[in-house]
Amino acid sequence: MNPTASPPGAVIRDIPLSRLFLAPENVRKTPAHDRAQAELEASIRAHGLLENLVARADGTDDDGNERFAVLAGGRRLAALQSLAGDGALDPELPVLCRIAPDANGGELSLAENVVRIAMHPADQVAAFSALAGDGLSVAAIANRFGVSERIVEQRLRLGNAAPELLDAYREEAIDLETLKAFAVTPDTGRQLAVWEQVSAQDYRPTAWQVKRLMTEERVPGSSALARFVSVDAYEAAGGPVMRDLFADGHENGTWFEDPALLNDLAMKKLEAVADELSTRWKWAEARLEVDWSTAARYGRVHPRPGEPTDEETAETERLRTRHDELANLDDEDWTEALEAEAESIDERLDAIEQAVEARARFRREDFAIAGAIATVGRDGTLQIVQGLVKPKDMPKADPAAAGANGHAADTTAGNGTAGAGSVDAPAVSAPLAPPPDPRATARQEAGVGIGLADDLRAIRTALVKAHLATDFEAAFDLTVFQMVRAVFAHGYTTAYHALDIAFKETADRPAMRMNDDGFAASSPGEAMLADWSDLPFDWIEADDDAACFDALRNLPRADKEKLFAAAVARTVRGQLAFEHEARPELEATVARLGIEFAKHVRPTADLVWSRLRKDRILAIARDTLGPAWASARSKYKKVDLAKAMEEAFAAGKPPVGIGADEHAAALAWTPPGFAAFDAGGDAEAEPAPDGKDDAPAQAEHATGGNGHAASARERNDVPASGNGAGDVGHSAADAGVTDANGETAGEAADVPEFLRQATQTQ
Structure with a gap:
């Protein structure tokens, strides 16, 4: 048949x-x-x-x-x-x-x-794209197939995916949602770059992971800053916008591709408000955000509460009396009409309260000593923080006015007149917003995206491992530090450790770089760690565990030290100095090792410069190559600026147009987070406004002159000891500090804090 x-x-x-x-x-x-x-x-x-x-x-x-x-x-x-x-x-x-x-x-x-097999969506995408290529409009295609124009636009957007991605979808290497995440931008070059990263993983990439990588250097339209500026104003200023046709909601599917322009537009809008505020207050500033730590540095003056009118007072008493009557009714007497009346009473009482609060007024004395900050609220609206008193403007307390109970009287304006009212101590200010994610904040302060941080962390850690592997004393101290605290310091806990005490070798690359053959050229520490030629491993080949251990015990001490350091080094957990979780004992060890990161790693366009914001690149150029060099290239496209920075920072002879001193500064520069952090810093420094003219200075303060975190942190700082001038922190003995007995406190500096506390409590 x-x-x-x-x-x-x-x-x-x-x-x-x-x-x-x-x-x-x-x-x-x-x-x-x-x-x-x-x-x-x-x-x-x-x-x-x-x-x-x-x-x-x-x-x-x-x-x-x-x-x-x-x-x-x-x-x-x-x-x-x-x-x-x-x-x-x-x-x-x-x-x-x-x-x-x-x-x-x-x-x-x-x-x-x-037995019917439905058409594969990838084939439908190709067919829709072919129709569009033949000149059919979106509306015409929609009419022919009875679908909405948005559906057609989504299919055509998928048609912008690189052919390799459509093939991966057909082969079920990715699902439809992941393909949509790739198609968030028609830039097939970026699509393939991200595909190269995620396809190297041992597991299938997710839509969330791909979208994060595709948009990591962009600002989402749902962010407070984007809503404050508005997409219309941003686009009117020439800002490029990336739209995800597959997203639900306008803001969720929009990304602002020029963060510097977005910040500039927001600052201009805030500065206009600050200019108006400065006509009333002693000072006014525009800041993109005001977190708790910033607001807490100021004192506060509070407005004089508003007073209700006689009519409002009478109405409030009448409404509350009726409210109490309704509250005392039995359930069987309750009706929908009474419920509506109760709701109406609550609404009217709230309205009266808000009207009275709106009458609160600052006094002339308040305006004379305090200021205001115009900023962006969490919901993207304008927020004005008023009544802030800088530490230098805080009124002096009058000792003579202290009461019999020893409490100081209200502070005054310091000029003999009635003061500006009560002024809170600077640390009393309530948080204006929930604390931001410390990890994201650290990256933002360093000007580093997630992907770049992953790469830099791997490169730095491989070098740290390679140097630690040759330094027994440093490896021994680091291991004993963690081991003793884990065993003897009962109650000592921390979410992060410098070492994995279970002795498991940590990875030398981010997951997305595992199959990237070119990454080794950017991470010289990998080759250093791969060289085991100097390690004595003959003993490990013994027939049984007893013979193996006996062979180890009989090794010369020098060989044991080599093995110890090499093994410990390979358990180091990756961290960059600016990261929130960075362990101080590891940073102290990095400084102790004296690693010359700049000689090992030179920043290239692909690895570093193309992944930093343009304003950040220019700030680094000003600090190293000089203002003239940076100014002459401020109009460059980012890709051209990245290439110019690669050439300027390359080892060898100074490029044309760059002096010897500037080139030396460039050769000494290391990527953010490489140099060990300094736990010092002026915690009492007055907050600086984040206007655009101060941005470079703030970036330097936030990330250190060499790109590492320089702000004070609440951590158990472990002083470095041993070789050279690379030590982190200073003991009291270094500073010449003495105690009540005239003895220097430096002798106790190397004793862990938990042991000192235990001794004091005995």
């Missing part, structure tokens, strides 16, 4: 639509979704019936006309009947049908539906 031939006795003939009806044995009982049926009707209207129906003869009608029951093609029949009912088709339209022989109609219907 020829499997491609029609069944014996089957014929093809045209049958008027009016004589067709759905056979009771048709297996498709569940009605099609309305949208799917509308798409089918649109397709038939545009292209005609592309596939015949399968029917069987089923008697005659009252006029003696032969009728046919449709066994396969029920959806097509329903679409034809709907179009005829709408007047789009003639009810007597001939419909091509294959007449089935006398057989099991249910079996034919089941076979027709079960």
Whole structure:
């Protein structure tokens, strides 16, 4: 039997639509979704019936006309009947049908539906893209297939995905949601760069992971700053916007691609408000954000509370009396009308309270010593923080006015007049917003994105491991420090450690770089760690554990020290100095090792410069190569600026136009987070406004002159000891500090804090 031939006795003939009806044995009982049926009707209207129906003869009608029951093609029949009912088709339209022989109609219907394979979405994407390439508009394609224009736009956006990604989707290496995440931008170069990273993993990439990498250097439209500026104002200023057609909601699918422009527009808007505030207050500033630590440095003056009018007082008493009456009613007496009355009373009481609060007023004395900050609220609206008193403007307390109980009286303005009212101590200021994610804040202060931080952390850590592997004393101290605290300091806990005490070798690369052959050139520490030629491993090949241990015990001490340091080094957990979780004992060890990171790692366009914001690159250029060099290239496109920075920071002779001193500064520069952090810093420094003219200075303060964190941190700082001038922190002995007995406190500096506390409590 020829499997491609029609069944014996089957014929093809045209049958008027009016004589067709759905056979009771048709297996498709569940009605099609309305949208799917509308798409089918649109397709038939545009292209005609592309596939015949399968029917069987089923008697005659009252006029003696032969009728046919449709066994396969029920959806097509329903679409034809709907179009005829709408007047789009003639009810007597001939419909091509294959007449089935006398057989099991249910079996034919089941076979027709079960063996059908739906078109792969990737093929549909290619087909839609081909139609668009032939000149059909989005509206025309939508009309032909009965779908919304947004659906067509989404399919066409998927058509902008790189062919390699469509192939990966067909091969089920990625799912549809992940393909959508890649298609968030039509830049196929960026798509393939991210695909190269995630395809190297041992697991299938997720849509969330891909979208994070595709948008890591962009500002989401849902952010407070983006909502404050508005997408219309940003685009009017020439700002590029990336839109995700697959996202739900306008803001969730929008990214601002020029963060520097967005910040500039926000600052200009805030500065206009600050200018107006400065006409009333002693000072006014514009700041993109005001966190708790910033606000807490100021004192506060509070406005004089508003007073209710006589009418408001009387109305409030009347409403509260009625509210109490309603509250005392029994449940069986309660009605919907009474409930509505109670709600109305609550609303009116709230309105009166808000009206009274709105009458609160600062006094002239307040304006004379305090200021205000215009900033962006968490919801993207303008927020004005008023009544802030700088430490230098705090009124002096009058000792003579102290009460008998020893408490100081209210402070005054310091000029003999009635003061500005009570002024809180600087640390009393309440938080203005929840603390931000410390990890994200540390990266933002360093000007580093997630992907770049992953790479820099791996490169730095590999070098730290390689140097620690050759320094027994440093490795021994680091291990003993963690081991003793874990064993003897009961109650000592921390979420982060410098070492994995279970002695498991840590990875030398981020997961996305595991199969990246080119990454080794950027991470010289890998090759250093791969060289085991100097390590004595003969003993490890002994036949059993007892013989193996005996062989180890008989090794010379120098060999044991080599093995100890090499093994400990390979357990080091990666960290950059600016990161929130950075362990101080590891940073002290890094400084102790005296690693010359700048000689090992030179920043290239691909690794570093192309992944930093342009304003950050120019700030680094000003600090190293000089203002003139940076100014001359401030108009460069970012890709050209990145290439110029790579050439300027490359080892060798100074490039043309760069002096010897500037080139030396460039050669001494290391990426953010490489140099060990300094736990010092002026915690009492007055906060500086974050206007654009101060941005470079703030960046330097936040990340250190060499790109590492320089702000004070609350941590158990462990002083470095040993070789050279790279030590972190200074003991009291170094500073010449003595205690009450005239002895220097430096002798206790190397004693862990928990042991000192234990001694003091005995």
